[in-house]
Amino acid sequence: MILAALLPLSLFLLPIWNITLEAPQYPDNIGMDIWINKITDHEPNDIQNINLMNHYVGMKNIPEHMPEFDVFPIVIIAMSVLGLIVAYFRKRKLYLAWFILFAILGAVGMYDFYLWEYDYGHNLNESAAIKFLDAEGNPLAYQPPLIGNKTILNFVAKSWPMTGAYLLFTGMFLSVAAFFLDKREEVAKS
């Protein structure tokens, strides 16, 4: 459970999510890595190049700062501390509670991510140079997928978790494992 509580801290060292755009004229792809406190180039200058491309259809620039970048690190630290406290008390039910709380917070985080993606893909500049319509005649949206692959015009957008997220999932899984493992120990004791 201690490991479970510490693994989320890896998010300060590793990105959590990645969105990559693939197109024939970008043989090396362009992408951005999303961290709990920043968004960075996957390869040097990728964000500038994403912004340059997206401005034609009126999309905003990738933000350098978002309010979430202040909140997420606090949440992660708080959850780690909480996890350590839970580990100290070795209450099985608390392990599960910690997991459920983290899962809820994770879901909230994903929902927030979705909202940003929705805004990024739908809230377009009125004076955009290029305006596409979808099959129903509405302005085409350029929202990247929450998770998975999606074709947007000449690009394939790929949105997948990165190492940080996998370590986080591992931590959460470990808390559940601890829940069951400790259960067995208790049975053995009794």
Add this chain to the structure above:
Amino acid sequence: MKLNKNLIIVALVGATLAFTGCDNNKNGDNAGALSGNMADRAYVAPGEHDEFYAFISGGFSGQLAVYGLPSGRLFKVIPVFSVDGEKAYGFNEETKPLLNTSYGFIPWGDSHHPDISQTDGKLDGRWVFINENNTPRIARISLETFETEEIIEIPNSAGNHSSSYVTDNTDYVIAGTRFGVPVPQRDMPIDEYKGNFKGALSFLKVDPEEGHMNLEFQIMMPGFDYDKAHPGRGKSDGWFFYTTYNTEESHTLLEVNASQNDKDFIAAVNWKKAEEYIKAGNFETMPTNYAHNVYDVKTHSATTTWKKEVRILDPAKCPGLVYFMPMPKSPHGCDVDPSGEYIVGSGKLSANVTVHSFTKMLDAIENEKFAGEAYGIPILNFDDVLAGTVVQPGLGPLHTEFDGKGNAYTTFFISSEVVKWKLGTWEVLDRKPTYYSVGHLMIPGGNSQEPFGKYLVAMNKITKDRYLPTGPEVTQSAQLYDISGEKMEMILDFPTVGEPHYAAGIPADLVTPNSRKIFKLEENEHPFVAKSEKEAKVVRDGNTVHIYMTTIRSHFAPDNIEGIKVGDKVYFHVTNLEQDYDVPHGISMIGANTSELLIMPGQTETFTWEPKKEGVWPFYCTDFCSALHQEMQGYVRVSAKDSDIPLKWTLDDEWYDSE
């Protein structure tokens, strides 16, 4: 290499009759190149990369062309000694200094012999050196940017033909003198050539880090014509060998008068000895004036430094520095095999290829077996240094390269063929026709200690009927042979830029990892850079106006400018803010007496405009940069000389002024 063409044609007719008879497969080969198997070997599928780079000299175009092998596809023409409006080379303010010489700005040159830098006698893929024949110069091209980074002028020299070859560790790149001249230049009767004219051999030290060249010393030789050269390799590292012709020292009708001696010389120069003499102070310092032009990749600008003196070694006063080895009939090519033992001289008017032995040469020198001397330089006995002779391999031998498997390949200009022969036994193994009148040939690494003996490129002087006709001036060409088997097989024929004198080839994987994709904007130290649109502005200083302009898809900043006056000198300093691979922007201005700019990502270039008429004059992006390229345009309002229209400009749709 412009021989008398009438003579050539006459010789050709005779020679092809005489010699192609030896190869009845001529037509068979021709058809073979079209057959599936051979075409496949030169075929590089769309999207695939070639195995080798070939840097082929542009000759009288003054440039260096970059091809892929085996496809023969042309990738880039690197401007070196001639201006190039496409790339603004010699037109923009940044590259103009590269073409400075002691004679002033020269817009054209005659590029000859590219050679790739080496480490331990092996290609290292850092730089290509190439010489200019007409106004003697050597250029260094970076294989990181594929751009000319340095040009140094060679004083006391004329016809810089025996150039620009590098030693095993690129310690030196060399220049020579094909046309004897008075040194120092002075007004004197041409008839007094003999004994008075000189031929300087120049040694340029290469800085191992930056590649910068420095003229260390010149050896002031008698006024023979120093035609070609080759450094010693391996065991003969420390020596340089030069073919000479016109040892008759004639100055008129050389065609006849310089072809009288039965033998001319190969000059063997011990450059390590030269270093000792320099170290010992055994030289004279001679006042002179020459340009040293260096391009800085950080400032994206070249500067000229004027050099005022040169150190001269007199071979007559420096025993052990130079020896002459007799070589039949006006030798042209001078080539040393990968082991460094064999020095191949091609007497271009001889029917044989003569090979001298480095070991025998050292032995003859040690035992002081001299046949005589010329201007105080010892002459060795022909028979004492002779390793062997390839007997009657063809007509008009010119150049030899090696495959690293014990074979040599020599071109024959008059009989239009490449002949493969064996080192040591001197037997002819194979011969294949070229179309027509082949000059140089190139095997990647074929003049180094480690050749990549898979392909051979023959470079022809004449094509006649080989391609669709294009009026009186037709293309010159190269031909690619697969030399991986016992017999050579011609697999491709491709046109070249200008006249392909010599070429240098290298496996692509020794170059591509270092090839630059963009210039980093944060490293840009150009004095007039604007690193963001916020830094874009217009500054007036008297009649001079500096526009700090930026480009990014798909607009200029500023894109409207007012307050320019007739008679102003307007500098457009344009920075490409892009940081993406292959997104250059261009710019050109109506009526500007210069070329466009073609600016790579992160680079700053400058063109100058002197508006002559009032009006509102548009400029635009010349490189199709994006879907909105056609919208990438702007205007400059030009007012009367005495107008008081204030200077102002637009950034992102808003007007700004200098206050």
